[in-house]
Amino acid sequence: MDERVARVFRAEHGRAVAVLTRVLGDIDHAEDAVQEAFVEALRRWPETGQPPSPAGWIITTARNRAIDRLRRESTRGDREAAAHALLSAEPDEPEELGPVRDDRLRMLFTCCHPALAAPARVALTLRLLGGLTTAEIAGAFLVPEPTMAQRLVRAKAKIKKARIPYRVPHDVDLPARLTGVLAVVYLVFTEGHTATSGDALGRADLCAEAVRLGRLLVELMPDEPEAVGLLALMLLTQSRAPARTAPDGSAVLLADQDRTRWDAALVAEGRSLVRACLRRDRPGPYQVQAAIQAVHSDAASAEDTDWAQVLALYDHLLRLSPTPVVALNRAVAVAEVHGAAAALAEVDRIDLDAFGPGHTLRGELLRRLGREEEARAAFGSAAERTANAVERARLWGLI
């Protein structure tokens, strides 16, 4: 694809499909129309040059293509009526900018509707708002392309047949539904961040895509502190990307990272977002997690970490989301503030079960306490529970 058209495609695909879905009342028709508009752009822009408003051009062209198609295919009265409705609309390039914001938000809530399976929500969001191709999404999630294509087709069919509405939920439903949207974006991010296997490059793209979606969320819902918190959390995590992989491809733990290699611009942006959202005094799990990461980012070295602050934030987070993972991360802070014995007591209260990282922490705490035999057993339990070959090798090394 022409470089310029490709750039516009990535930047404007979501906007265009969202507008056209509203206009046409059908996602498939909207995707087809936008696709045709981009094909037209590929043909014409090299000669005419890029129009002043590429997004407006794409949307107007897509709408015209949709009208053509409706005319061509109108064998039934209602299609004729729909075509007339489209025809009678004034060309509205400036007008697009108003409702566009809402259209993308509508699309986001539709893609992340709880009636859709979680993998379908993720795929739809990346496809329709992110403009990723089916092949790209399949590659990123290590799923065969036909499987991903079928997942998308089924999800779109359900939206249509079950009439999943194309709108921002009512106020009563908004908090719960927003949580679902944030979860999808964070899932995309963590999938990219904690690669268990596969093409590292494709995974990094998922992180970038999640950050892009996070920025979109903040742009669309600036008054939702959790949306801001999620973006901050992703930026602060992402800032450490240059330092978190050793030359041999293995992961470098936070304590061992060369902090001078952290991306200073992302750290600064993440920190200022944390401050901005916490000022609203409506804390939620993403904001608190971001605040914890901000404390780590504030420390010039691992030894300088304000662990008391980290522990206080984990106490708060555990109240907001009392999960084993949070309890375990809190135990790490307990070890730093109150020592390994206190932390071990905390860990032993958590139901570790199949959760590998819990056994790893247990092993580390036992080793610090000089209980070497038990430590080795714990690392063994951890090794049995990880699917990641690099991590398993590291654990065997500890034994």
Added chain:
Amino acid sequence: MSNTTTTPQPDTTQHYLLSIFQPEGPTPTEEQLAPVMAELGKLNDELRAAGAWVFGQGLEAPETATVLRADGDGVLVTDGPFVELKEYLGGFSVIRAADLDEALGWGGRLARVLGLPVEVRPFAAG
């Protein structure tokens, strides 16, 4: 008249089947059932008042079912449900709603009143 800045709202509503799934086991006693049925009655009245009610009724136990199969020129009659399941269709409602969110709203209330899982499924376009 037409204004493309609003979603073209279909003027017909969608019908949804709300299936109530009941676990196999002893039938609840009258005393247990009475308050549930009273709540259900209230919900059905609300559905009617909202113009969403089409039909709704509980079903007798699966053992009361009879299965029919076309068999040559005749019909083969057998006792019992079509499939034996741990959970069976205990009853159903048909409602009319503008979209899935509206249907899920009603279905969610039905699930809370009955304390049983409810499946919401759209009818195919006629």
